[in-house]
Amino acid sequence: xxxxxxxxxxxxxxxxxPGLTRKMAAFLATRPATPCLxxxxxxxxxxxxxLRAALPEAEVYYAVKANPAPPLVARLVGLGARFDTAxxxxxxxxxxxxADPAHISFGNTIKKARDIAAAYERGIRLFAFxxxxxxxxxxxxxxxxxxxxxxxxxxAGAEWPLSRKFGCAPTMARxxxxxxxDLGLDPVGLSFHVGSQQTxxxxxxHALALVADLFxxxxxxxxxxxxxxxxxxxxxxxxxxVPEVDAYGASLRAALERLFDGDVPALIVEPGRGxxxxxxxxxxxxxxxxxxxxxxxxxxxYIDAGRFNGLAETEGEAIRYPIVTxxxxxxxxxxxxxxxxxxxxxxxxxxxxxxxxxxxxxxAGDRLRLLSTGAxxxxxxxIGFNGFAPLAAHYV
Amino acid sequence: xxxxxxxxxxxxxxxxxPGLTRKMAAFLATRPATPCLxxxxxxxxxxxxxLRAALPEAEVYYAVKANPAPPLVARLVGLGARFDTAxxxxxxxxxxxxADPAHISFGNTIKKARDIAAAYERGIRLFAFxxxxxxxxxxxxxxxxxxxxxxxxxxAGAEWPLSRKFGCAPTMARxxxxxxxDLGLDPVGLSFHVGSQQTxxxxxxHALALVADLFxxxxxxxxxxxxxxxxxxxxxxxxxxVPEVDAYGASLRAALERLFDGDVPALIVEPGRGxxxxxxxxxxxxxxxxxxxxxxxxxxxYIDAGRFNGLAETEGEAIRYPIVTxxxxxxxxxxxxxxxxxxxxxxxxxxxxxxxxxxxxxxAGDRLRLLSTGAxxxxxxxIGFNGFAPLAAHYV
Numbered sequence: 001x002x003x004x005x006x007x008x009x010x011x012x013x014x015x016x017x018p019g020l021t022r023k024m025a026a027f028l029a030t031r032p033a034t035p036c037l038x039x040x041x042x043x044x045x046x047x048x049x050x051l052r053a054a055l056p057e058a059e060v061y062y063a064v065k066a067n068p069a070p071p072l073v074a075r076l077v078g079l080g081a082r083f084d085t086a087x088x089x090x091x092x093x094x095x096x097x098x099a100d101p102a103h104i105s106f107g108n109t110i111k112k113a114r115d116i117a118a119a120y121e122r123g124i125r126l127f128a129f130x131x132x133x134x135x136x137x138x139x140x141x142x143x144x145x146x147x148x149x150x151x152x153x154x155x156a157g158a159e160w161p162l163s164r165k166f167g168c169a170p171t172m173a174r175x176x177x178x179x180x181x182d183l184g185l186d187p188v189g190l191s192f193h194v195g196s197q198q199t200x201x202x203x204x205x206h207a208l209a210l211v212a213d214l215f216x217x218x219x220x221x222x223x224x225x226x227x228x229x230x231x232x233x234x235x236x237x238x239x240x241x242v243p244e245v246d247a248y249g250a251s252l253r254a255a256l257e258r259l260f261d262g263d264v265p266a267l268i269v270e271p272g273r274g275x276x277x278x279x280x281x282x283x284x285x286x287x288x289x290x291x292x293x294x295x296x297x298x299x300x301x302y303i304d305a306g307r308f309n310g311l312a313e314t315e316g317e318a319i320r321y322p323i324v325t326x327x328x329x330x331x332x333x334x335x336x337x338x339x340x341x342x343x344x345x346x347x348x349x350x351x352x353x354x355x356x357x358x359x360x361x362x363x364a365g366d367r368l369r370l371l372s373t374g375a376x377x378x379x380x381x382x383i384g385f386n387g388f389a390p391l392a393a394h395y396v
Numbered sequence: 397x398x399x400x401x402x403x404x405x406x407x408x409x410x411x412x413x414p415g416l417t418r419k420m421a422a423f424l425a426t427r428p429a430t431p432c433l434x435x436x437x438x439x440x441x442x443x444x445x446x447l448r449a450a451l452p453e454a455e456v457y458y459a460v461k462a463n464p465a466p467p468l469v470a471r472l473v474g475l476g477a478r479f480d481t482a483x484x485x486x487x488x489x490x491x492x493x494x495a496d497p498a499h500i501s502f503g504n505t506i507k508k509a510r511d512i513a514a515a516y517e518r519g520i521r522l523f524a525f526x527x528x529x530x531x532x533x534x535x536x537x538x539x540x541x542x543x544x545x546x547x548x549x550x551x552a553g554a555e556w557p558l559s560r561k562f563g564c565a566p567t568m569a570r571x572x573x574x575x576x577x578d579l580g581l582d583p584v585g586l587s588f589h590v591g592s593q594q595t596x597x598x599x600x601x602h603a604l605a606l607v608a609d610l611f612x613x614x615x616x617x618x619x620x621x622x623x624x625x626x627x628x629x630x631x632x633x634x635x636x637x638v639p640e641v642d643a644y645g646a647s648l649r650a651a652l653e654r655l656f657d658g659d660v661p662a663l664i665v666e667p668g669r670g671x672x673x674x675x676x677x678x679x680x681x682x683x684x685x686x687x688x689x690x691x692x693x694x695x696x697x698y699i700d701a702g703r704f705n706g707l708a709e710t711e712g713e714a715i716r717y718p719i720v721t722x723x724x725x726x727x728x729x730x731x732x733x734x735x736x737x738x739x740x741x742x743x744x745x746x747x748x749x750x751x752x753x754x755x756x757x758x759x760a761g762d763r764l765r766l767l768s769t770g771a772x773x774x775x776x777x778x779i780g781f782n783g784f785a786p787l788a789a790h791y792v
Binding site: 063064065068085086087088089090093107108109110111112113130131132133134137152163164165166167168169171172175285287288289290291292293294300302304308315338340342343344345346347348349352363364365378379380381382383384385386387388389390 | 464481483485507527565571696736742743744748776781782
């Protein structure tokens with residue numbers, strides 16, 4: 001791997017307020033058109049270094065889907081990060097920005113045969129699977145590749161919990177790992193995912209206990225698994241406190257040493273939100289403040305960013321971004337609000353049950369900021385629902 | 397208005413199977429890359445004529461947000477349709493395709509002041525509102541314009557029900573209509589929306605009774621409201637039977653004559669789904685068929701279209717598209733499935749609780765079709781979540 005060019009080595013970010021660095025503030029002072037996301041790539045770099053320091057045993061594969069912006073991916077390439085990709089276009093993005101194919105994982109368990117072949121042709125040698133049909137596609141289109149099997153685990157405690165969409169039962173995983181070897185693949189290990197924005201550190205323990213047990217079974221079968229992919233889930237700070245990255249590292253290390261009797265496997269982590277979440281701030285303009293009825297206290301505040309142009313993760317009010325307005329501290333005080341987006345779609349409501357309060361002085365034309373919006377904002381944006389453009393983003 | 401050019405006058409669509417016209421079938425026979433939507437614009441034209449025939453009293457304002465594709469909008473312009481728009485870009489789209497600004501409604505109740513001004517400059521004279529602040533923005537930026545107030549109604553019976561995001565209480569509407577006159581605007585009438593894919597015809601009755609009552613109040617206040625905007629909600633046929641458009645027309649006409657004592661106001665309808673829903677078929681490729689456990693009967697079928705590239709309206713399993721596969725009728729029969737999209741996102745699951753059954757012979761590489769997918773598919777698509785391109789669409 002090349003050393004990062006000197007120009008890529010950033011100064012540590014300087015925070016001037018919660019969720020806001022000096023660079024973000026300086027850019028927003030130019031009054032860019034709203035809605036827009038401003039990402040301080042130095043924060044991503046600082047998060048990367050902090051994670052490496054907290055868990056030096058693990059290779060960090062950035063989950064590109066969280067934010068595939070080229071300036072951000074390029075910075076991570078320069079730092080020597082690796083990449084967890086969901087599709088051929090994501091692989092090509094990383095390769096185009098200088099990533100080494102040996103450092104890219106095709107981590108989606110749902111891949112077309114021709115996409116597996118194309119990835120293999122580009123030098124990708126690490127693939128995820130969780131089903132027999134997928135394994136046979138990989139064996140045929142990426143002969144001899146390293147594969148890991150994703151297992152199903154619970155994910156209580158996650159703010160964005162996962163369905164049963166990915167992974168298979170551990171007993172099936174054991175059969176499939178043997179089949180992988182029979183098909184000429186290299187069954188290197190197992191993966192799991194505890195759910196995104198996972199704040200309960202014991203959830204990794206539960207999953208790792210399953211994995212350790214399965215490792216023993218695989219060894220009894222004559223296989224030699226060496227890799228545990230810990231997935232993502234590392235939380236970012238929204239409103240409520242979350243475990244610090246060093247607590248996460250210490251907790252994982254203790255669990256691994258206990259469960260694997262000192263014979264700790266090689267590790268992969270796949271942070272997305274954990275690397276880029278707190279690196280972004282989304283600025284939006286208030287379009288309308290209204291009441292539905294003269295007798296109702298609660299106002300409706302409509303802003304120019306909504307579920308379809310940046311704030312998709314407010315679905316079910318799952319992710320609660322901290323909000324700052326230019327009228328915070330106003331003498332009139334605050335009052336309860338429903339916060340909603342600008343489209344003619346009635347599901348484009350951001351926070352209704354969240355007991356959100358905003359200044360009573362807030363009015364159309366004011367700007368407000370949603371903090372910790374670096375992950376899963378630009379990418380979920382629609383191509384132009386209701387005629388509104390996708391979320392503009394600036395990388396500083 | 398110009399007469400439609402002869403080339404725009406289509407033959408009635410010829411249905412060769414439920415949800416499939418001869419033109420759709422012919423295009424799909426060319427094996428276009430998946431996922432893709434194929435829309436037969438002749439079906440849109442037929443739907444438009446049917447609605448005009450069923451309710452000749454009403455002006456038809458197509459809800460552009462349902463599908464803003466230029467070939468479709470251009471066809472409707474040629475037919476003399478009018479347009480309900482959500483944003484300045486939608487207005488510019490319609491104008492660019494030849495729509496008369498006098499036939500465009502700026503129907504979003506949430507508008508930036510500068511967008512109101514820009515619309516007014518383009519000749520738009522009909523605006524929606526539901527709040528005092530919005531009314532003052534319109535008065536300042538579109539002086540003398542015709543305005544209608546949206547009122548809150550229940551929308552029981554809708555498959556995609558609305559939140560309280562739009563509209564205000566009828567008592568507030570009465571005050572705001574008076575204020576509109578005081579501000580020099582022309583308060584022409586009222587609007588409501590019974591919820592999208594509304595299959596209960598009595599829901600229009602309930603809302604119209606509110607409107608009729610409010611009309612009496614407004615006349616007592618010295619105003620002369622003349623317009624009722626019935627909104628959208630007209631259902632399209634997915635799986636279950638829905639009322640035919642002529643039943644809808646007859647039901648509305650009876651309610652209007654009864655409630656308005658024969659003095660029936662001018663009418664606007666704003667169909668989106670009702671005009672374009674059944675005009676489209678979405679073809680997708682099966683990427684993986686798997687089980688989570690050897691003991692589970694239910695398979696997971698993953699296809700290359702999901703919540704983020706076309707099938708957003710499966711959120712909450714609200715809209716259930718009929719599905720046809722090339723293996724229907726296979727001797728092996730069918731079995732229960734969960735249907736899911738291709739991304740690494742666990743919410744990208746289409747039908748889990750829907751008791752969907754698909755052929756046991758189905759496997760990766762097969763194609764399947766989701767019917768009645770002409771509305772709200774292309775527009776909700778993300779700009780490229782997980783690296784997957786927005787839904788391709790072909791207008792035939």
